[in-house]
Amino acid sequence: MKVLIVESCAELGQLWKRHLERHGMDVVLRHTQDDAVSYLSENEPQIIILNLVLADGAALAVADFANYRMPKAQVIFVSNTSFFSDGSIFAHVANARALVPTGTEPEDLAAMVQHYGREVDSA
Structure with missing residues (x-):
């Protein structure tokens, strides 16, 4: 699974990457909107783990580009803020599947990736 x-x-990012790789996943880590969009221009991951608050760029722009380019890709948002904690992220981002705190245990994040990845594989 990509x-x-x-x-x-x-x-x-490295903590999550290493953990997902231990579960046999093919994982790429990017730190900015531009780097993520550049990667998405040439690759099609099944799952995107995306921090809502990027230091350089806008997470919603990344999610929007992904939805346009690969509508089956599932997005798991992470955040350390209460913004969108009312669930409105799901109204704004068609491919959003979850919004979890950045402190979520890597094992729990891996379980979500596996779950939503199966949805993509069966679609």
């Missing part, structure tokens, strides 16, 4: 992680914090 996974793209878009996370500004290199240490957190």
Whole structure:
């Protein structure tokens, strides 16, 4: 399963990347909107783990580009803010599947990736 992680914090992104790789996933880590969109221009991950608050760029622009280019890709948003905690992210982003805190255990994140990845595979 191909996974793209878009996370500004290199240490957190690497933690998630290593954990997902231990589960046999093909994982790419990008830190900015531009780098993520560049990757998405030439690749088609099944799952995108995307921090809502990027230090460089806009997460919603990444999600929108992904939805346009590969509508079957599933987006798992992570955030350390209460913004969109009312669930409105699902009204704004058609391919959003979850919004979890950045402190979510890597094992739980891996379980979500596996779950939503199966949805893409069966579609």
